[in-house]
Amino acid sequence: MPTPITSGLDVLHVTEACGGGVRRHLQLIIPELQRRGVRNGLWAFSARAEQNFAAEVATWAPGPAFMQFQALPTAIWPGMLWLLRCRLQKIVATLQPRCLHLHAGWAGLLGRSIRWPDELQLIYSPHAFGILSGQSWLRRSILPKLETRLAARTHAYVLVGPDECREARALQLPEEKLHLIPNALPEDFAADLLPREQARARLGLAPQTQAVLIPGRLAWQKGGDILLAALGQTRLPNPQTLFCFCGQGPQATAWKRMAKACGVAEQVRFMDYLPDLRRLLLAFDAAVLPSRYEGLSYALLECLAAGLPLLVSDLEANLQAPRCHTFAAGDSASLAQTLPRFLASCQIGSPEKQSWTVSRQAEALQKIYAAASATAQ
Known part of the structure; x- marks a missing residue:
């Protein structure tokens, strides 16, 4: 109305x-x-x-x-x-x-x-x-x-x-x-996060699953196809790793087909748009942002504020904290090489305090x- x-x-x-x-x-x-x-x-x-x-x-x-x-x-x-x-x-x-x-x-x-x-x-x-x-x-x-x-x-x-x-x-x-x-973000962003167990239950994530968040629209800009190609080129250290795409967009059907074509459909879950995703961030063990270009991603800021380990494309806009791991933007081979080391070493840290x-x-x-x-x- x-x-x-x-x-x-x-x-x-x-x-x-x-x-x-x-x-x-x-x-x-x-x-x-x-x-x-x-x-x-x-x-x-x-x-x-x-x-x-x-x-x-x-x-x-x-x-x-x-x-x-x-x-x-x-x-x-x-x-x-x-x-x-x-x-x-x-x-x-x-x-x-x-x-x-x-x-x-x-x-x-x-x-x-x-x-x-x-x-x-x-x-x-x-x-x-x-x-x-x-x-x-x-x-x-x-x-x-x-x-x-x-x-x-x-x-x-x-x-x-x-x-x-x-x-x-x-x-x-x-x-x-x-x-x-x-x-x-608001100064009190982290105070609104749901506890890890509650957030994982909301998303139906098993205790043994290493859940990796890919936030954002399912659009060319966000580089989900780069991640899917990388998954098809590498072996992950944990067979229980699950990559969770959270969003809607024009590439949804194409990326689902691509996941099957690359043989990684079992490692990927398309969760659609989650209106309260920012409150559920502690359900995840890490996040990957494979964007081709960005202004300044709210998903990036929210993951940092929640203390999630981050692997991001090496755009200047993504280099917001020293603890962000990086790979060459647009390069699936670089991501495939970096991803196993990142997943083997990532640990949830303390929330990032934002001065801005x-x-x-x-x-x-x-x-x-x-x-x-x-x-x-």
Whole structure:
């Protein structure tokens, strides 16, 4: 049920990415901004939203002053993009926000394709530009040129990790518009973790199982196929090791087929999307994040905060703690070589204390919004 439209928003958040890290980002940052007196709205539209997205937003406390989720019947195509433009223009005309905060690719394109009044400030958070050699020629050739053109309509870029900053500079985006505000967790995150025995019982994990978590969307970016290929190339020290993929995404069917083709289906369990996964982290003995690219992964931060041993691709964004083990990003042979040593030696440690918290993240965002609004006056 959409929240009735009222007037007077400070910030309207717009996203098509209703899953994974963007979902978690909005879940944490909107309530924190609300507590700070920033009046937020959220307009989301998607054909690929994760399970119960809209219902979950209704549970945020405090929630956004305005919320509307538009379920799309199909993937976005040019005619639908025009209809979405019209809908966004109507919402903005009614709510009159001071800032539009656009999250991830489709929202960034949609919001910046419209010529708005000068007083409306556009903030863009790519949550990873993701322009890599492994992707389609169209994406690699068109997106950089498009982003360079859209930069003129962007008042500020909010970047969540060092790899995003590097990509932004490679695209030659205006330096004065780039703002690094890393993702963060609440200070009391670890206090909400379920005890190990209770968490393992919830997931049906046997006592002798060495459970390895692979968190995140089942998407090319997250590199689950790299892990499956590595499993097919190596022998594990513990035959009771089980790799648990926790998430939904477009590669789910393909990766299940790949697990069978690689002969590792018995070592893998696809657990689907778990809404309370962050509370169940102590059920696992370790975690692997084989991402091809990242902004700054909430799954990484949560595993560190829970004290889980981590094996991650050697992206700069993943190197958040000395205790993270690494392998060469995108290289299944490197992962196959590293994985047995990591699993033989990993032990759950003490939770990682975070000095950068969601409260500080929201404070930094609030300054961006205030500066953008001051510029418009």
